[in-house]
Amino acid sequence: MAGIRVARVRFAVLVLSGTSAAVAGILYTGRLQGATYTLGEQDLLVVIAAVVIGGTRLFGGRGSVIGALLGSLILGTLT
Numbered sequence: 229m230a231g232i233r234v235a236r237v238r239f240a241v242l243v244l245s246g247t248s249a250a251v252a253g254i255l256y257t258g259r260l261q262g263a264t265y266t267l268g269e270q271d272l273l274v275v276i277a278a279v280v281i282g283g284t285r286l287f288g289g290r291g292s293v294i295g296a297l298l299g300s301l302i303l304g305t306l307t
Contacts (some may be wrong), residue, residue, distance in 0.1 A: 278303045 282299025
């Protein structure tokens with residue numbers, strides 16, 4: 229209703245997210261000097277905890293990017 233092309237913005241966000249994940253994967257592989265099929269397996273619980281600390285509900289609902297970012301910063305500080 230505000231004149232924003234939702235489909236185009238959504239597509240751009242998905243492309244940016246995929247590109248960021250690819251770059252992070254390449255950097256992570258280079259840092260460890262190799263890749264295995266279990267790479268990052270222990271990080272899943274930390275990511276879920278960061279998102280929940282940021283305010284997203286576990287059983288559905290909506291969260292925000294800012295909340296997830298703040299949750300990850302809090303967990304990063306604690307770590």
